[in-house]
Amino acid sequence: MNYDLEVDKLIAEIKKEKHKTVLIQLADGLKPMAKEIVDQVRDQTNAEVLIWMGSCFGACDIPSVDADLVVQWGHNLFKKEEKW
Amino acid sequence: MVKFMVLPAKYNKEVKLSSSVIDKCKGKKIAIYTAVQFLEQIEDVVIQLQQNNVKVVSSQPARTESEFQILGCDCNWDNLKLEGEVDAFLYVGDGMFHPTALVLAQREQDSFKEVIVYDPTSGNDKVLGLKDMDKVLKKYKGSYVKFLSSDVIGVLVSTKPGQKQYEVSKKLSSKYPDKKFYYFISNDINFSEFENFNFIQCWVNTACPRIGFEDSSEIKRSIVNLSDVLRE
Numbered sequence: 001m002n003y004d005l006e007v008d009k010l011i012a013e014i015k016k017e018k019h020k021t022v023l024i025q026l027a028d029g030l031k032p033m034a035k036e037i038v039d040q041v042r043d044q045t046n047a048e049v050l051i052w053m054g055s056c057f058g059a060c061d062i063p064s065v066d067a068d069l070v071v072q073w074g075h076n077l078f079k080k081e082e083k084w
Numbered sequence: 085m086v087k088f089m090v091l092p093a094k095y096n097k098e099v100k101l102s103s104s105v106i107d108k109c110k111g112k113k114i115a116i117y118t119a120v121q122f123l124e125q126i127e128d129v130v131i132q133l134q135q136n137n138v139k140v141v142s143s144q145p146a147r148t149e150s151e152f153q154i155l156g157c158d159c160n161w162d163n164l165k166l167e168g169e170v171d172a173f174l175y176v177g178d179g180m181f182h183p184t185a186l187v188l189a190q191r192e193q194d195s196f197k198e199v200i201v202y203d204p205t206s207g208n209d210k211v212l213g214l215k216d217m218d219k220v221l222k223k224y225k226g227s228y229v230k231f232l233s234s235d236v237i238g239v240l241v242s243t244k245p246g247q248k249q250y251e252v253s254k255k256l257s258s259k260y261p262d263k264k265f266y267y268f269i270s271n272d273i274n275f276s277e278f279e280n281f282n283f284i285q286c287w288v289n290t291a292c293p294r295i296g297f298e299d300s301s302e303i304k305r306s307i308v309n310l311s312d313v314l315r316e
Contacts, residue, residue: 002095002096002097002205003093003094003095003096003121004093004094004095004096005091005093006091006093006094009091010089010091013089017087019087027093030093054271054272055272057156057244057292058155058156058157058246059088059090059246060147060157060244060245060246060247060292061244061246061247062088062244062245062246064243064245065086067086068086068087069086069087069088069089070086070087070088070089071088071089071090071091072088072089072090072091073090073091073092073093074091074092074093074120074121075090075092075120076090076092076120076148076149076150076153077090077149078147078149078155078246079146079147079148079149080147080245080246081146081147081163082249082251082252
């Protein structure tokens with residue numbers, strides 16, 4: 001794997017904020033890594049983890065779900081242009 | 085309130101341009117861009133270029149978080165926020181979605197500058213020209229003409245938080261008082277739904293602008309982006 005998933009940062013965030021439900025959302029090329037991420041998070045926290053089975057076009061594309069935390073891999077923060 | 089966190093999935097290897105790419109850039113003024121995965125290595129690439137007699141500039145396009153970063157949606161010239169003339173563009177990263185934004189952004193410029201693409205994961209490079217987008221841009225121009233001559237317009241609004249432009253799209257009716265606008269909302273835009281609403285003569289896309297370009301180039305129906313029909 002040539003890309004650093006930084007799962008430790010996610011685990012620290014879950015522990016710090018005591019998140020109970022976490023949705024993980026991966027860009028297409030990273031979707032096969034979902035198992036590794038979920039296994040690590042389950043190992044080290046008590047959070048329930050869901051995997052988003054849908055598009056992940058960028059930080060413009062955040063799923064609307066009932067979770068405490070949505071974490072998206074493969075993108076940066078997005079500045080929405082209201083004027084287009 | 086749902087909290088949102090992004091992790092860039094940083095590329096964890098060294099990025100060094102190949103001699104083939106260096107040769108293409110030598111003696112030129114280059115505007116360089118990359119994807120978020122390669123941001124940490126881009127300064128090294130800039131130094132490598134400067135050592136090879138290449139003048140390097142960049143910018144922070146409208147929707148990005150960092151200088152040097154390009155997003156697929158920053159595909160209009162003004163979005164690039166690039167100052168001054170350059171001889172060519174260089175994109176460092178994998179995939180073609182981002183460098184194609186640099187081609188599309190130049191669609192109305194007086195002179196087109198080639199987009200050199202270097203993929204550090206494979207070591208391969210290629211050069212993109214306006215001809216690579218020929219089919220897409222011909223279809224798009226046709227869609228624009230169709231919009232002007234249509235009376236019944238469907239407006240595509242996405243529920244994706246970063247793509248929802250419903251408020252802006254309401255300007256359409258004051259700019260085009262003779263046309264009737266019908267608003268459609270969905271998360272992903274599914275072109276097969278168009279067949280259910282066959283009273284629509286032309287569609288206006290207010291979601292990701294790339295839907296109006298490449299995504300719609302294969303379908304018969306006309307779609308034009310909101311930015312182009314709201315432009316003064």
